[in-house]
Amino acid sequence: MKTLKQALFVMLAGMATVSAMSVSAEEKSANPVSDQNQLNNDKFKDMKFDIDKVAVRNDLFAEKYPLQYQSWLGTSQSEKIGDALAEDPRLVVLWGGYLFSSEYNHPRGHYYAVTDVRNILRTGAPKDENSGPQPAACWTCKSPDVARLITEKGEDGYFGAKWAKWGNEIVNPIGCADCHDTNSKEFAEGQPALRIARPHVLRALDKIDWNFERSDKTDKRAAICANCHVEYFFAGDKKIVTFPWQNGVSVEQMEKYYDDLQFKDWTHSLSKAPMLKAQHPDFETWTMGMHGKNGVTCVDCHMAKQQTADGRVFTNHNIGNPFDNFQNTCANCHDQSKEKLQGIVNSRKERVQSAMIKLEDQLVHAHFEAKAAWDAGATEAEMKDALQDIRHAQWRWDYTSASHGFYMHAPEVALEVLSSGLDKAADARRKLAIILTKHNVKQPVAIPDISTKxxxxxxxxxxxxxxxxxxxxxxxxxxxxxxxxAKEKGLLPADAK
Known part of the structure; x- marks a missing residue:
């Protein structure tokens, strides 16, 4: 008889690194962080490592850990770039006035983390270290070089710069030193030596009573993925990466945190609503599902153990879809066939995606209706409540959309979030209809052709x-x-392409 933990359905792929997630450098709010001490726990401030021994080059571990290194290289096989805007042009409208409407792609493997953030249109085309639209924070999840720079410069020194400032310093993609204490005795002896090397992550975990150093092996393995696979925003003038976990990790709890701060990622170009852009709350949504509640971690499904022909066992670092490695992932716990489990997962995915598209359609109409109301002379006082409903509705859509595999990690929660989003979008449109009628605007409001990107x-x-x-x-x-x-500094091998 299998245990409850073993009887759970395995998580579908979704924890692969989000390539080039970033935010606009627009001033986020009139008072983005009223009290920085609310966000910063001093015991993690200016956390230091031995600069000389933070091994940022992944190739340095190829000889000692060949199986892990070669499997990590497998993340380079995700060469294709999937254009999410071309697949769903509604997104261009939903992110109107924000750089995500220029380019937004499906995630590729860890190998491409630096390449993709350089290439994405959202990071602009800076000509020197002080130009460009983005802050340094946009590098934070992309490279082990980040921990080195935070150690060298301090958090304020690293985060306070523009993105282009560190272009010749952050050159190694996500790898060994992001997750392991590569200088430790344990790592030298072949143990994982898991480590979180970014102070803001430890600070955030403390907020939800998930102290990394006191955690057991299972909780540490899950928390490592929270280095990057989380919701975050850029706080204060220094744009320090901060997780909005003060109240908890649910969609409502994070929304309250943002609302209390009067925080916005940007002002929508059509509706003028104060918008929130979810990043990728994978860790948060995982905690809400049956896997998370029963200790089945990201690593169990996306980085399963494998055995070589000669009997050596290693952790597969080619992070991806568990169904591609079925015998070493799902089959460890489940009696059902691969086809049976895939059918269940696909059914959940279809239900969530169907609700997501319905909410997108409602939001597209709401943004154009709000613009029509403004054009007709509506006042800020008239529009305030409707715009807040748009903000909250789209936050629920984005929380679901940006969370990779939410339909697998916690499908019931995903549907609940989308259902409440549809309710809020309906509230917004009902209020807008009253405003439009008051200002003699013909309805329905026309929507331009947005059938292609x-x-x-x-x-x-x-x-x-x-x-x-x-x-x-x-x-x-x-x-x-x-x-x-970077090559001259020894940060890249001389023959790197």
Whole structure:
């Protein structure tokens, strides 16, 4: 008889690194953080490691840990870039006025973390270390070089710069030193020596009573993924990465945290609503599902143990879909066939995605209806409540959409979140209908043709060709110089391409 833990359905792939997640450098709110001490726990401030021994180059471990290293190299096989805006042009409208409406792609493997954040249109085309639209925080999940820089410069020194400042310093993609204490005796002896090397992550875990050092092996394995696979925002003038976990990790608890701060990621270009952009709350949604509640971690499903022909057992670092490694993941706990489990997962996915599309459609209409109301002379006092409903509805959509595999990690919760989002979108549109009637606006409000990404971007006034030209020039002139300087510093191997 299998235990309850073993009887749970395995998580579907979704914890692969989100490539190039970033936010606008627009001022986020009038008072983004009223009290920085509320966010900072001093015991983690300016946490230090031995700079000389933070091994940031992943290739340095290829000889000692060949099986792990070669499996990590397998993340480079995700060469295809999936264009999420082309697949669903509604997203261009939902993120109107925000750089996500220019380019948003499906995640690739850890190997491409630095490459993708350089290439994405959202990071712009800076010409020097003080230009460009993004803060240094956009590097934070991409490289073990980040822990080194925080040690060298302190949190304020690292976060206080522009993204381009560290272009010749952050050059190694997510790898060994992001998760392991590579300088420890335990690691040298072949033990995992798990470590969190980013102070803001330890600070956040403390808020939810998940002290990393006192955690058991299972909780540490889960918390390691919370280095990056979480919701976050950039706090204060220094744009320090901060997790909104003061009240908890549910969609309502994080929303209250943001509302209490009067925080916004950006102002929507159509509706003028004060918007929130969810990042990728994978850790948070995992804790709400049956796997998370029963101690089945990300590693169990996405980095399962494997055995070589000669009997050696190692952790597979080619993070991906558990169904691609079924015998070493799902089959360890489940009696059902691969086809049976895939059918269950696909059914859940279809239900969640169907609700998600319905909410997207309602939000698209709400944004255009709000614009029509403004154009007709509506006042801020009239619009305030409707805009807050739009904010809350889209936050619920984005919390679900940005959380990879929510439909597997906690499908019932995902549907509840989307259902409440649909209710709030309906509230917004009902209030807008009253405002539109008051101002003699003909209804229904016309929606332009947004059937393709190109048409949607044109409708939103995005000069995408200009952005592409600028990015191409940046990749041709600036990035090669970054790599040249990194090689001279020994941060990259001399033969790195």
């Amino acid at each position: 190109e048409k949607a971007q044109a409708a939103m006034g995005i000069d995408i060709e200009k952005q592409k030209r600028e990015k191409e020039e940046f990749l041709k002139t600036v990035v090669p110089q970054w790599d040249k300087e």
